Amino acid sequence: MPPHAESDALHARARAFVAAYEAGAAMPESFDDLACDLARFQAANVPGYGRLCRARGFDPARAQRASEAPAVPTEAFKATRVAAFAESETQAIFRTSGTTLGQRGEHAMRDVRTYDVAALAFGRWALVSDLPSKRVPVLVLGPSPERAPDSSLAHMNALFARELGVPASSAETYFLQDDILDVAALDERVARALMAGDEAVLVLGTSFAFVHLLDALGDAPFALPAGSRVMQTGGYKGQSREVEPARLRRELAQAFGIGERSIVAEYGMTELSSQFYEATAVSPGAAPGVLIEPPWARVVPVDPETLEPVAEGDVGIARICDLMNVDSAFAVLAPDRVRRVGAGFELLGRAPGAPPRGCSIAIDEILNTP
Amino acid sequence: MSAGADERLQAVRRLLAAARAVAADASVASELARTTGLSPQGVAHALAHHLEHDPTEAELASLMTYAGEAEAVLVILSANVFAAALRAIAIARAASARVYVRPSRREPTFARALVRASDDPSLILAEDFEPEALLAGEIHVYGRDETLDRVRARAAPGVRLRGHGAGFGVAWVSRAADLSSSARALADDTIAFDQRGCLSPRVALVEGDAARADAFAAALHGALGELQTRIPRGVLSAGERAQVAQYVALMQFAGHARSSAFHVVGSALAAAPLVLPPAARCMHVAPTADVASARELLLPFTRFIVAFGADDTSRAADLAPAHARLSRLGLMQHPPLDGPVDLR
Numbered sequence: 001m002p003p004h005a006e007s008d009a010l011h012a013r014a015r016a017f018v019a020a021y022e023a024g025a026a027m028p029e030s031f032d033d034l035a036c037d038l039a040r041f042q043a044a045n046v047p048g049y050g051r052l053c054r055a056r057g058f059d060p061a062r063a064q065r066a067s068e069a070p071a072v073p074t075e076a077f078k079a080t081r082v083a084a085f086a087e088s089e090t091q092a093i094f095r096t097s098g099t100t101l102g103q104r105g106e107h108a109m110r111d112v113r114t115y116d117v118a119a120l121a122f123g124r125w126a127l128v129s130d131l132p133s134k135r136v137p138v139l140v141l142g143p144s145p146e147r148a149p150d151s152s153l154a155h156m157n158a159l160f161a162r163e164l165g166v167p168a169s170s171a172e173t174y175f176l177q178d179d180i181l182d183v184a185a186l187d188e189r190v191a192r193a194l195m196a197g198d199e200a201v202l203v204l205g206t207s208f209a210f211v212h213l214l215d216a217l218g219d220a221p222f223a224l225p226a227g228s229r230v231m232q233t234g235g236y237k238g239q240s241r242e243v244e245p246a247r248l249r250r251e252l253a254q255a256f257g258i259g260e261r262s263i264v265a266e267y268g269m270t271e272l273s274s275q276f277y278e279a280t281a282v283s284p285g286a287a288p289g290v291l292i293e294p295p296w297a298r299v300v301p302v303d304p305e306t307l308e309p310v311a312e313g314d315v316g317i318a319r320i321c322d323l324m325n326v327d328s329a330f331a332v333l334a335p336d337r338v339r340r341v342g343a344g345f346e347l348l349g350r351a352p353g354a355p356p357r358g359c360s361i362a363i364d365e366i367l368n369t370p
Numbered sequence: 371m372s373a374g375a376d377e378r379l380q381a382v383r384r385l386l387a388a389a390r391a392v393a394a395d396a397s398v399a400s401e402l403a404r405t406t407g408l409s410p411q412g413v414a415h416a417l418a419h420h421l422e423h424d425p426t427e428a429e430l431a432s433l434m435t436y437a438g439e440a441e442a443v444l445v446i447l448s449a450n451v452f453a454a455a456l457r458a459i460a461i462a463r464a465a466s467a468r469v470y471v472r473p474s475r476r477e478p479t480f481a482r483a484l485v486r487a488s489d490d491p492s493l494i495l496a497e498d499f500e501p502e503a504l505l506a507g508e509i510h511v512y513g514r515d516e517t518l519d520r521v522r523a524r525a526a527p528g529v530r531l532r533g534h535g536a537g538f539g540v541a542w543v544s545r546a547a548d549l550s551s552s553a554r555a556l557a558d559d560t561i562a563f564d565q566r567g568c569l570s571p572r573v574a575l576v577e578g579d580a581a582r583a584d585a586f587a588a589a590l591h592g593a594l595g596e597l598q599t600r601i602p603r604g605v606l607s608a609g610e611r612a613q614v615a616q617y618v619a620l621m622q623f624a625g626h627a628r629s630s631a632f633h634v635v636g637s638a639l640a641a642a643p644l645v646l647p648p649a650a651r652c653m654h655v656a657p658t659a660d661v662a663s664a665r666e667l668l669l670p671f672t673r674f675i676v677a678f679g680a681d682d683t684s685r686a687a688d689l690a691p692a693h694a695r696l697s698r699l700g701l702m703q704h705p706p707l708d709g710p711v712d713l714r
Contacts, residue, residue, distance in 0.1 A: 048623040055622035072623055073616055079624035079642055101670040103643050304612035307619065317612075333619065352609070359450040359512070359568040360649040361536035361674050 035066030038330040045084035072329035077105030094152035126277030138165030141205030144174040200227035223257035233266040273324035290344040388487035389423040408604040425707035432708035437464035448513030451563040455481035470496035537676035539571040547681035553589035555700030562703040569677035583657035591628040613648035
């Protein structure tokens with residue numbers, strides 16, 4: 001089968017997972033079956049993955065489980081192209097944020113629909129599935145996709161605004177312009193929602209955007225409609241003071257006048273097509289700090305040296321299998337520390353580099369140099 | 371030369387003689403192997419080949435000029451490679467007749483032994499000397515940027531701070547180079563202090579196509595393997611082993627990784643962005659079409675490059691940052707004792 005046709009067929013199988021999930025039906029096939037077919041496809045069509053498989057002595061033709069396939073370090077997205085198709089066929093490119101070295105990881109997509117259906121289905125579940133209204137005002141403390149065309153987060157926020165939100169203009173939706181949060185416009189938009197009797201709004205933003213908002217508000221309340229939800233994602237990247245997660249959750253809940261369980265953490269990255277959420281807003285028994293995977297993605301803590309799974313309950317770095325990453329890397333190795341907890345996992349921050357010995361500089365030091 | 375300067379020069383000479391005595395002291399070598407994590411052979415090799423205790427008169431004159439004169443000097447040593455303490459103390463003593471030496475807490479052995487062996491009343495071991503306690507003169511601080519910033523914030527007004535931070539070395543293999551001998555020379559540079567020094571090469575740029583760079587990587591892999599039998603790598607921490615494993619995984623995807631249990635040589639694809647491998651006998655080899663493309667690859671890293679080694683130093687002079695110490699391959703870890711190694 002030509003690569004295009006094979007890719008199309010794999011996309012269809014991936015999206016069938018999402019369709020089944022949304023229909024409340026059984027998954028159409030096993031996770032491992034699709035994962036192994038993705039491994040075979042990517043080994044044949046992503047040159048780097050073919051090299052990685054050969055170097056690891058992994059024969060995709062014989063693969064039976066997703067866990068057997070080597071994972072691609074997220075750094076590879078900075079070092080080389082990770083794509084199973086020609087550049088001319090690229091439909092979208094998402095890039096990681098820049099570093100001191102100016103290197104940005106790139107995740108090219110040939111068919112962004114698969115990303116969209118997966119992001120939307122699981123985001124809808126985690127954020128608004130229990131709300132009586134099918135659509136709510138969506139307020140984004142981030143740039144519009146026009147302002148940040150290569151940001152996967154901006155793309156996802158826009159998707160949520162379009163598919164989960166009530167009709168609204170860009171000015172009524174995006175409240176970050178040129179890195180400045182327009183608190184007055186946000187206040188006006190919330191006031192209109194309250195006057196209109198909206199039961200809820202959905203506020204989407206990064207941790208540092210919320211810290212900027214809290215700093216701007218001071219002690220002043222900023223009440224949202226009672227059933228509102230907040231999706232908070234990402235780290236700080238030096239763009240604001242850092243606030244410990246539980247404290248940020250508490251302060252946001254106080255400022256917005258909503259329960260802490262309505263503040264939902266999301267974990268995602270440019271190199272993936274799937275996201276992970278706390279289930280606190282929609283599942284009464286869900287613990288804060290525990291992120292849940294959709295049925296098409298798995299997070300396994302692995303030993304940072306052997307890259308083998310650690311014992312249950314131990315901390316490792318994240319090996320993430322994402323069946324929606326059809327044309328790039330279905331298995332990704334991220335330098336984030338994670339631990340399995342019940343039906344989900346905890347995110348424990350970025351794995352620190354080894355303490356340096358001698359005066360040879362570490363890459364983390366270079367990246368942290370202003 | 372003034373009487374004061376002459377006294378300080380003679381004191382530096384005595385310090386160098388003391389360094390030779392310390393290098394011959396088996397108990398110091400044994401303690402260094404325990405505290406640094408280098409292998410006993412690695413310590414012996416460093417003491418025998420990388421302790422600059424025999425400068426020329428011209429180098430000493432340059433050292434004195436660089437040092438200038440100070441009422442007092444506080445030398446704050448961080449966990450640099452142990453031999454760096456000699457140069458640091460020599461510069462301080464060249465500048466002043468009152469030198470306080472605060473050794474690294476993690477690796478105090480060599481500095482302590484050197485000060486004691488020098489039997490110089492002007493050299494004072496001051497393990498708890500705080501920066502603000504020096505009211506006049508200079509603080510020479512060696513360490514990472516955050517250490518420099520902390521000391522700078524605490525220095526008394528009027529006290530001059532001379533900081534020497536972390537960095538790394540780059541090797542350049544020109545189109546005319548013999549790959550085999552260049553690889554052997556670079557392997558020598560790499561194994562010194564297990565690559566932990568700011569002069570240690572971590573990246574090798576090979577002029578030519580990817581096949582030539584890969585041939586160099588293969589030769590370097592062989593040379594590092596041979597050296598391992600004589601000068602084994604020391605013990606790595608779990609964190610260092612993890613960084614090595616992840617560099618291997620990265621290069622297996624983004625090029626080619628040749629690894630043994632004790633070293634890694636990664637071969638990059640043409641035009642790929644530069645990757646800085648961990649400092650554990652790991653070398654990143656990248657092809658570059660010419661000097662211009664090499665310069666472009668290095669551009670983001672320029673300010674961090676302390677040493678530049680090349681088979682052809684005259685051509686490399688066009689490529690090396692002005693602040694980097696330029697030397698032939700095989701001599702990157704032999705900087706003359708003419709001032710600090712870090713000339714940034």
